[in-house]
Every structure is written in structure tokens, then in C-alpha cells.
Amino acid sequence: MRCEKCGREEVLPFRCAYCGRYHCAEHRLPEAHDCEFLHQARSPVEIKAMEERSQSAPLVKARLSSTSLRISSSEALHLSVGALLVAGVGATLFDLGRLGPVFAAAAVVAFVFSFLVHELAHKFVAIGHGYLAVFRVSPIGALITAISILSPFKVIAPGAVNIFGAPNSRTFAKVAAVGPLTNTLISSVTFALGFGLTALGAEPRLIHLTLTVARINALLAFFNLLPFGPLDGLKVLSYSRSEWLKHFSPALALFLIGFFT
Structure with a gap:
């Protein structure tokens, strides 16, 4: 059997x-093969000390490394499944007749991008505060979400970012808020772009897409x-x-602007 870190053949590998x-x-x-569950290998004393430091100095961020920011193959699979489900919902949200196939495909891609940015923002902010965070379907x-592809009522909840550890309430709130914040920023930019394109008399389908x-x-x-249930607002x-x-x-x-324009 080959070592999953270096590929070396081993007759009696270590699991x-x-x-x-x-x-x-x-x-x-675990530390030698960059185990994604390395946090579980810490002693209870070390874990308790880390949590106490987090409580007493919540503004101090952990030093990031390329390993901590890595998306494992398992997580990539979960993100891909989530993205496919979101794409399925997006494909039924847009007016194909009005947009045409090219602009409709672009709209679905933008929709999936918004979902991925939202979830990865949760993940990387949690990592920035010293916690392992992994997206899971x-x-x-x-x-x-799959049922809503065929239903007139759309729900987009294929999965969520799981945080391992015990972040304090301030950190937990910051991690929760950053996901919707990415959507707020994307919405602000695309509204400004859309209204600008309208003023310039641009291609109607491009305006509609934006x-x-x-x-x-x-x-x-x-x-x-x-502020309900498992949502970030609560x-x-x-x-x-x-x-x-x-x-x-x-x-x-922004929601009201979109509703009334």
C-alpha cells in the first residue's frame, strides 16, 4: 500500500x-502528514488553554498557513455536490426565454459563485480565528434543495460549514455574519453595475442578467x-x-430595491 502523503510503498502502513x-x-x-483533523490530536490541556486564550483575547487571530487554508478532496466533493444542487435551483430561477442560453448559463454560474463565496467566507474567517472549519453537505x-428544483418554492440549503472547537460568542458572530456580508457586497456591486448599464443603454439581456x-x-x-433557527442572523x-x-x-x-425595481 502507498503512503497517502509521499506515495512510498509500505508493506505495513500506519493508519x-x-x-x-x-x-x-x-x-x-498527524502533524507529519498535515492531518485535516489535527485538532483532535491535541491533548485536553492544550485544547483548554487554546479556548481560554480565545476567550481572553478574541481579537488575536491565529497565524494562517497553506495547510490550514487547504480544501481537502473530501471537502471539495461536498462543495461540488452543493454547487450542483444550487446550479439546479438556479437553472429554474432564470427566464431562459428572456436571457437566452448564453446569458442564462452565465446567471447560473454567477449564482453558484455567490453560494461558494458565502460558504468559503465562513470557512476562512473561522480558520483565521484558529478553528478548523469544513463544509459538509x-x-x-x-x-x-433537490426537491425545490422542481418546486415553485425555492430552498437553498445543501449544507453548511462545520466549525470544530468552541469559539466565543464574538468569534461565532463574526463567522456567521461574513457569509451574508459577501452576498450584500455582490448585490451592491451588481446593482450599481446594472443601473449603470441601464443608463448607458447597454444590451438588455446583459442588464437583466446583472x-x-x-x-x-x-x-x-x-x-x-x-434571526430564526439555524440561520446566520440568529x-x-x-x-x-x-x-x-x-x-x-x-x-x-437591497432586498427592497430588488423587489420594487
Whole structure:
């Protein structure tokens, strides 16, 4: 069997107790093969000390490395499944007759991009605060999303970013808020671009595409910031009402702009 780190043939490979992969003697330890579950290999004393440091100094970010920012093949698979489900929903959201196949395909790509940016923003901000974060497809959420492809009522919840560790409420709120924030920013930029293209008398399909992307991102930001259930809004509101309003107000404004224009 080959070592999954260096490819060396091993008659009796070592199996990592954390990730389950097989490695040679040189790479048998979790830290030697960049185990994605390295955090589980820390001693309880070390984990407790890390959490206490996080509570006492929440503004201090962990030093990032190329390993911590890496997306594993397993996570890439989960992201791909989520992206395909989102693409399926997006394909039924857009007016193919009005956009045409090229612009409709561009709209679906933009929709999937918005989803991926949202989820990866959660992941990388959590990593920036010293926590392992991995996107995982939710079987129930994926099923509901798949059903909504054929349903007039659309739900986009194929999965979520799981954070390993015990972040304090401030960090948890920051991680939650950054996802909808990416949609707010995309919506703001595409609304400005769409209105600018309208003023310049640009190609109508390009204008429709741009404004459609803006409206969908406004809806994603607004919906995710609602303070209910597992949504990001409740996590932010639980930490600070003013912080929640700071994020929710522009999302609501963009949602109303999209609704009335």
C-alpha cells in the first residue's frame, strides 16, 4: 500500500486514528502528514488553554498557513455536490426565454459563485480565528434543495460549514455574519453595475442578467440574516443586536430595491 502523503510503498502502513488514511513511518504522525483533523490530536490541556486564550483575547487571530487554508478532496466533493444542487435551483430561477442560453448559463454560474463565496467566507474567517472549519453537505438540506428544483418554492440549503472547537460568542458572530456580508457586497456591486448599464443603454439581456444576480444575492443576504433557527442572523443577534442591525439593514435595503425595481 502507498503512503497517502509521499506515495512510498509500505508493506505495513500506519493508519491515522484521526483521518483514517494510511502512511509510511515517516508520515505516520498527524502533524507529519498535515492531518485535516489535527485538532483532535491535541491533548485536553492544550485544547483548554487554546479556548481560554480565545476567550481572553478574541481579537488575536491565529497565524494562517497553506495547510490550514487547504480544501481537502473530501471537502471539495461536498462543495461540488452543493454547487450542483444550487446550479439546479438556479437553472429554474432564470427566464431562459428572456436571457437566452448564453446569458442564462452565465446567471447560473454567477449564482453558484455567490453560494461558494458565502460558504468559503465562513470557512476562512473561522480558520483565521484558529478553528478548523469544513463544509459538509447536509442530507436533509440537500434533499430539500433537490426537491425545490422542481418546486415553485425555492430552498437553498445543501449544507453548511462545520466549525470544530468552541469559539466565543464574538468569534461565532463574526463567522456567521461574513457569509451574508459577501452576498450584500455582490448585490451592491451588481446593482450599481446594472443601473449603470441601464443608463448607458447597454444590451438588455446583459442588464437583466446583472440585475437578476443583484436581486438573488440581496435575497440570500436578507434571508440568511433573519434571526430564526439555524440561520446566520440568529447567531449574530445572539451576540449583539447592534451588530445584527449593522448587517441586516443594508441587506433589507437591497432586498427592497430588488423587489420594487
